[in-house]
Amino acid sequence: MERIVVIGANHAGTAAINTILDNYKDKEVTIFDSNDNISFLGCGMALWIGNQISSSEGLFYCSKEIFEQKGAKVYLETIVYHIDFDKKLVFATGKDGQNYQTPYDKLILATGSLPIAPTIEGTDLKNVQYVKLFQNAKEVIDKLHDGLIRNVVVVGAGYIGVELAEAFNRIGKKVTLIDTASTCLSGYYDREFTDIMSKNLESHGIKLAYEETVTSIKGIGKVEKIVTDKHEYPADMVVLGIGFKPNSQLGKDSLELFKNGAYLVNEHQQTSQPDVYAIGDCATVYDNAIQKTSYIALATNAVRSGIVAAHNACETPLKSIGVQGSNGICIWDLKMVSTGITLDKAKSLGYDAVATDYEDTQKPDFIEHDNYKVKIRIVYDKKTRIILGAQMCSEYDISMAIHMFSLAIQEQVTIDKLKLTDIFFLPHFNKPYNYVTMAALMAE
Numbered sequence: 001m002e003r004i005v006v007i008g009a010n011h012a013g014t015a016a017i018n019t020i021l022d023n024y025k026d027k028e029v030t031i032f033d034s035n036d037n038i039s040f041l042g043c044g045m046a047l048w049i050g051n052q053i054s055s056s057e058g059l060f061y062c063s064k065e066i067f068e069q070k071g072a073k074v075y076l077e078t079i080v081y082h083i084d085f086d087k088k089l090v091f092a093t094g095k096d097g098q099n100y101q102t103p104y105d106k107l108i109l110a111t112g113s114l115p116i117a118p119t120i121e122g123t124d125l126k127n128v129q130y131v132k133l134f135q136n137a138k139e140v141i142d143k144l145h146d147g148l149i150r151n152v153v154v155v156g157a158g159y160i161g162v163e164l165a166e167a168f169n170r171i172g173k174k175v176t177l178i179d180t181a182s183t184c185l186s187g188y189y190d191r192e193f194t195d196i197m198s199k200n201l202e203s204h205g206i207k208l209a210y211e212e213t214v215t216s217i218k219g220i221g222k223v224e225k226i227v228t229d230k231h232e233y234p235a236d237m238v239v240l241g242i243g244f245k246p247n248s249q250l251g252k253d254s255l256e257l258f259k260n261g262a263y264l265v266n267e268h269q270q271t272s273q274p275d276v277y278a279i280g281d282c283a284t285v286y287d288n289a290i291q292k293t294s295y296i297a298l299a300t301n302a303v304r305s306g307i308v309a310a311h312n313a314c315e316t317p318l319k320s321i322g323v324q325g326s327n328g329i330c331i332w333d334l335k336m337v338s339t340g341i342t343l344d345k346a347k348s349l350g351y352d353a354v355a356t357d358y359e360d361t362q363k364p365d366f367i368e369h370d371n372y373k374v375k376i377r378i379v380y381d382k383k384t385r386i387i388l389g390a391q392m393c394s395e396y397d398i399s400m401a402i403h404m405f406s407l408a409i410q411e412q413v414t415i416d417k418l419k420l421t422d423i424f425f426l427p428h429f430n431k432p433y434n435y436v437t438m439a440a441l442m443a444e
């Protein structure tokens, strides 16, 4: 029986494991994960902290028991500390001290990512929190319950930072949001969109501290304030959300790596050793927007790469079709979605890129209720006309529309082709001259 070992059983690992166990009954699957839980949806953390959901119960969709019922051997709270890639052996130690030396025919690395730690004084103080694991969220919530936390400073105004700033504000904390960049969500949207989010955050009382670099975190035993190159802010809790780095410790000396340290994989999710696959946040993706290998840490990418690796590891050839980094955020009533690259990023990468913008209400004016404004930007290459990215925001749920742009980028569709694309009309949903068509028609 072919032996498949999977290291890491969160989103990427879970997708790979379920695909193997559900489709290939003739495989012996062994799973190691250092954590005591599987499949925690980090996206629920802000909802849980902000009291928008009553408990964390629904934030898991798989378990050790489910894998075991399907026939896998599962070792949780067991750290893999070494892999002998020549002898094809995985070395691990359990919480109880038990040692494992497990041979494999195929190995799937799903070790994910780690939060980036800033190299500043004070990160070891009490109440300086990273927010990645279920345990991190629980610790934050337990501390919030003791009533002594009033001022929360969130460092990093990316997706985690903005979502958590809202969550802390919702439960009555005084929140300061710091970023070195000149705006929030700068990796995902152009300024025309991020300004709307900044206004949204400010209007709810969140203090924005952009273009500031944290120089130290101060306190005696526990955090008391945070110092930047421009100001000081009182802080009873500091949350660090300045991005993820791939966790490629186990294979860094044996496998080829991308410039940020992620395992470099091909379209079959194979690393530089053909029997070793890497998936999710520890691996690269192929970014269709820029037609290059890249790194985009998202649960959706993790799941898809897990499915691809599982089939290939089980001798069913399957190619990854690449990703566009499609993403979304909802802060209070403001929904923002994007895919591909922003105009800023396109220009910085050397594209002769331009954007076409349009703003309108979602539905005809005679629809008097729930008829919100929608703002759209489509970024495209002036020479090739190929769509490079799209951004949308509204109080209306426009999220599904971004998927069309995701597919358009994947398939290298031009802005001109979009002009006359068949988009249906019904007043309950949209206008005959809808904003997607209008934005495309107005392209230079």
Ligand SMILES: Cc1cc2nc3c(=O)[nH]c(=O)nc-3n(C[C@H](O)[C@H](O)[C@H](O)COP(=O)(O)OP(=O)(O)OC[C@H]3O[C@@H](n4cnc5c(N)ncnc54)[C@H](O)[C@@H]3O)c2cc1C
Residues within 6 Å of the ligand: 007, 008, 009, 010, 011, 012, 013, 032, 033, 034, 035, 041, 042, 043, 044, 045, 046, 078, 079, 080, 081, 110, 111, 112, 113, 114, 131, 132, 133, 160, 247, 250, 279, 280, 281, 282, 297, 298, 299, 300, 301, 302
């Ligand atoms: C607060 C928050 C909100 C998020 N919201 C979203 C969202 O809304 N949408 C979205 O698409 N993405 C979101 N993400 C990102 C998403 O969670 C990650 O992209 C996803 O978790 C990646 O999955 P993964 O399985 O590749 O890696 P990870 O989730 O990092 O899992 C890696 C697993 O490997 C195990 N492991 C690591 N090293 C070892 C070892 N040596 N031995 C044994 N086990 C090991 C770890 O215990 C872990 O279980 C969010 C992340 C956070 C933190």
Ligand SMILES: NC(=O)c1ccc[n+]([C@@H]2O[C@H](COP(=O)([O-])OP(=O)(O)OC[C@H]3O[C@@H](n4cnc5c(N)ncnc54)[C@H](O)[C@@H]3O)[C@@H](O)[C@H]2O)c1
Residues within 6 Å of the ligand: 043, 118, 155, 156, 157, 158, 159, 160, 161, 163, 178, 179, 180, 181, 184, 185, 186, 187, 212, 213, 214, 241, 242, 243, 244, 296, 297, 298, 327, 328, 329
């Ligand atoms: N809604 C979602 O889809 C969602 C939600 C949460 C997280 N995620 C994903 O999880 C991953 C991690 O999220 P994240 O928010 O940590 O990363 P991110 O890349 O979204 O944001 C990091 C932010 O930190 C800032 N930054 C970097 N160094 C800094 C420093 N020294 N001081 C202050 N600011 C600094 C950056 O300018 C950026 O705004 C991302 O890939 C993200 O897309 C997605």
